[in-house]
Amino acid sequence: MLDKTDLKDTQQYLQEVNKALESGMFVLARSIIEKMPACDVALLLESSPPANRKVLWNLTDHDQQGEILEELNEDAKDGIISLMDAANLVAVTEGMDTDDLAYVLRGIPDSLYQAVLEQMDAQDRHRVETAFAYPEDTAGSTMSTDTITLRADVSIDVVLRYLRLKGELPEATDALYVVDSTDHLIGEVPLSTLLTVDPSLSVAQVMNTKTGSIFAEMPELEVAKLFERHDWISAPVVDHDNQLLGRITIDDVVDIIRENAEHSMMGMAGMDDDEDTFAPILPSAKRRTVWLALNLVAAFIAASVSNMFEATLEQMATLAVLMTIVPSMGGIAGNQTLALVIRGLAVGHIGNSNTRWLIGKEAAIGLLNGMVWAIFVAVAVVIWKGDITLGIIIAGAMFINLLVAGIAGVTIPLIMHKYKIDPALAGGMALMTVTDVVGLFSFLGMATLVLRY
Amino acid sequence: MLDKTDLKDTQQYLQEVNKALESGMFVLARSIIEKMPACDVALLLESSPPANRKVLWNLTDHDQQGEILEELNEDAKDGIISLMDAANLVAVTEGMDTDDLAYVLRGIPDSLYQAVLEQMDAQDRHRVETAFAYPEDTAGSTMSTDTITLRADVSIDVVLRYLRLKGELPEATDALYVVDSTDHLIGEVPLSTLLTVDPSLSVAQVMNTKTGSIFAEMPELEVAKLFERHDWISAPVVDHDNQLLGRITIDDVVDIIRENAEHSMMGMAGMDDDEDTFAPILPSAKRRTVWLALNLVAAFIAASVSNMFEATLEQMATLAVLMTIVPSMGGIAGNQTLALVIRGLAVGHIGNSNTRWLIGKEAAIGLLNGMVWAIFVAVAVVIWKGDITLGIIIAGAMFINLLVAGIAGVTIPLIMHKYKIDPALAGGMALMTVTDVVGLFSFLGMATLVLRY
Structure with missing residues (x-):
């Protein structure tokens, strides 16, 4: 590797786009924005006065809009959503994972929410319902439901063949979870174990039964503490009956940690940590x-x-x-x-x-x-x-x-x-x-x- | 899983130990401390007045002392080290990874440092030298040198057999790095790729050449921003000639993010973020x-x-x-x-x-x-x-x-x-x-x- 131009600095992107906009070169601005990763577009929107956000949003790639919304802070996200109608929102959130859906749709007006639900397909509607089943700031609302589960009695060889057939793992997967026939969590198998053990062994023989799990109702600050304490990359989320519900990954935890630390800093100055730097x-x-x-x-x-x-x-x-x-x-x-x-x-x-x-x-x-x-x-x-x-x-x-x-x-x-x-x-x-x-x-x-x- | 008693709450541990100490039951206290994970022992030490720390330190398991030192904040760590002699420090830091060595030994008195170096074996001495080759708060001083490298021309099948022979991967490994004959980084292979591709393919065919790398001199705050921006779990560290030096993992980055946020909060109140709550x-x-x-x-x-x-x-x-x-x-x-x-x-x-x-x-x-x-x-x-x-x-x-x-x-x-x-x-x-x-x-x-x- 590594073509450094692909890793262009965020500030550089922002400058280029702003320069293009100032000289009214919208086509150029659009082509720069299309090349930017979603997190940088989110930062660009957050760094812009509210009036400019509308213009910028219209220049973004439709396929990327869902991802951008996920990355935006609450104030900026709500501002953008107020520009969208139900059909728009349904298109943007299609296939989004539950934790992101919960974030994007939380706080939208009731009438819009109803219209969105009506226009969604059954699968997405089910995701929304799962997402809102848990209160904000709990493990349940932060978890993703995209997990791979295994049965204890199969051999590692079978698992490896299954994974090759599948062809791709969910993002930030570092372990697969072992469940019984009624979805109760009984253990986990880290990817590193899959790669290093004798493939003729069974899942039951290599699985780790001593790692922790997180209750869906646990406040997210507690979740962050557990992650920090045990240096976890991801952890399974279960209900009180120990049934597997989903998993939380470190990238979400990093956001929680940062938000919490900002909360203290901003709070001591009498500010809300959700306060948007460029709010109206x-x-x-x-x-x-x-x-x-x-x-x-x-x-x-x-x-x-x-x-x-x-x-x-x-x-x-x-x-x-x-x-x-x-x-x-x-x-x-x-x-x-x-x-x-x-x-x-x-x-x-x-x-x-x-x-x-x-x-x-x-x-x-x-x-x-x-x-x-x-x-x-x-x-x-x-x-x-x-x-x-x-x-x-x-x-x-x-x-x-x-x-x-x-x-x-x-x-x-x-x-x-x-x-x-x-x-x-x-x-x-x-x-x-x-x-x-x-x-x-x-x-x-x-x-x-x-x-x- | 999951035997919840293994995941005892930190505060519960602290209470038990403090109760045992107050009633003078040192044997009981020692047996509780021996069962605690290193991060909790570190928290126990940090939560104790300086006078008690000496007592507590003497109750810790010798094999765990290195890990505990790594987890302690700077003030508490320096306090504990001032109780140790060179032989002690050499024993405790034996085999420690470079980033942890750099942290533990930074700031100890020169005479002690010389004595420690003299008593160390050649391998550990080399680690110390690597650790101190980069200034504090740069990627180089935060990286671990424990990485697995591959050559581009071997097949995935060979890699899988090699990993099974090895039997264990370094902590928080989510990707293996591909280097040429002179250790230049040319790509990486995520573990998830190893598990999902056809084993007859070569490393060159499946490796990812578009991911980012970090220069050893990069300030750690920049490193944290890159991790947050790209949701990395780990990233390779290279020198200006693109030679692979080591890797940085997300757990170290979490510490950087927390410290930086604390720095703003404490700084605005006129305090150093290293300030130990229980400093003398x-x-x-x-x-x-x-x-x-x-x-x-x-x-x-x-x-x-x-x-x-x-x-x-x-x-x-x-x-x-x-x-x-x-x-x-x-x-x-x-x-x-x-x-x-x-x-x-x-x-x-x-x-x-x-x-x-x-x-x-x-x-x-x-x-x-x-x-x-x-x-x-x-x-x-x-x-x-x-x-x-x-x-x-x-x-x-x-x-x-x-x-x-x-x-x-x-x-x-x-x-x-x-x-x-x-x-x-x-x-x-x-x-x-x-x-x-x-x-x-x-x-x-x-x-x-x-x-x-």
Whole structure:
């Protein structure tokens, strides 16, 4: 091999297409798009403003449209589907595997869904029903039903002849599954075993009966953990009666892992991980508004703390100048701890056995950093404002707030986790409110006491 | 299958071991640990405070220690290795594959490294040298050298007989590589092909010459993108002369993807993604200090803005009470945009062709949200403080700051990306400084103007 031009860089494709479109050369754009793999066309659509997506979609190859839809993120996919009618959707999803069907058709309007079902042939309708039999984000909705099964009593030689007759294996097949006469899973035979054992042996003699299987109802995050833990390439999915339903392959799991990690990152910034980078302005603004509303409440809570000390602030405006420093440091320190705990919870590092130790550790770090930064900030304030009392007050507030930040940074996400609230979503806002309130209260409170006596 | 007890849940193992340890039943703990898969022992070590790790390590099975080290995160691994001497390390790493060797030995002290090399046999020493021939985080340091190669002119029948003689394939093998007499890669034969084609054909007739290969110097993030894009299970690694060096498998790529996503999440909170949840207090405190130091500078910059308006604040303490609201809203809005852009850059959605559109979109959202929240905050302030002028001032400042936040939220990470600064690390702090300064300046500035005239 390997003709490197076949592996053209995605960015290169995008540039070529965009250049062609800008100069109005639609025929050229179409011919480039036709040469691109489906995943790159999906990326091209995702990287384009909504208005351009319609134009681009009309330039795509009809035979590739199903594959492109599978690869698109949810927002972009729904946008494209809103341009299609039922006949169109039926044509595009024909013969699609169940997990992809479930993804593409989830969330389309009811009337369209009914029309699509009516126009589908019996086999595809059955696939759709299987796909929607399991809730979103479970193994059942992620599995593909395209598996090869064997009986235990046949010889490997027979299996090999059968495979040669078949001529092709489903994508990402690394093992064949062994079932009994009523489809109960009893073992698996990896392809590597088929290739290395004596062909006169029977399937029963070489099959692996100790590997794991996945219940269809298992949440997909658990599925991803099992894959990571056991370095699986694929795994069989069964119902509670141990009947084989399908299989999950690593490429789907990779998507789950990436989405989950993005969820934490985006969630901490108050964004939905499904948020399309190029979503239209109005829906984007609306979605972000919830978070801003919550923050406004938090900001007013902080302001009401300063309000308690309005008389003090009136007496000494320098306090107003300095009062934002302590809450800001507390917010940063608390956020560090929060990120650590959110990741620890996601990876499974944090359980009942070690939370107390973790709280102790983060409190100790808060104590230590509190002392260090208390001294620094005191020195800075004394130099700047020439007021030693002020330096002592801000040092005390800093120490208290960093200690509180460390403790709250562990306890807030743990409590949320216990009550099934996602700490990646709600943790940051709650924590910031705590560090703002404590920071302002300790700084202005001490200042008030000192000024009064 | 499937004896479910063999697939005991990780958390269950951890609880059992911790219970045994707490009651001092070390023999029981050892017997549980011996039954655990290496990945779970690694998780157990990672989930334990550093002091307990030493105890636990001494309870692990010697034959499993190499595998456990491979699975540990960097901090925990280095901690365990610091308990070992050269003879110990040589024993544990014996026969380890190059990518794992590179991981385990990277970062150990030079003197220990020399001692280990001296005590190793020639084959292992060669592996170490191969492992360190490529810089960290490149395909070369991630690849395994355990591959099966074929010649193009032999028949599939011969290959099948060879594999049966061999009896076992390297882990996660989904394809065999075809090389010429000087080890140049010329194609690959997937296992599924071996199983489905006519055995009398030659390798040359069935091999796939159109699949991709990876240069050893390619950064591992690029490698991960290629795997995701093409749904690969494994891929060959070559040098610039197209000589086969090894292969990369999907399980390593899964780690890369997870680490990279964690990097963004942790980075935005000012944490290193290698940070061990249970790292000792002193090093943790030290590592977080850099971020706190930067934030102190940022906080003093913000304070110096308020300082410019000290006279105004003295005149009207209510301004001090309200002045934190606008910067806080700007910080949140900007951070939403920042997270979106950081993800877009990571996924490859953002390129030259669409940055202008994106800036326009985020500015429009800032404008829209700015108007909405300007009205809200104005109403709230008028009701609270009964001062219409104050309401108008804060509304103006809010509008300006949310608009600036939207624009800065796109432009700051894009500029950083251009100059190869990681926006996930530095973006948040820079952005917050901008929104703090603009928020305070516009609010206090307008108030000063109004009060003066």
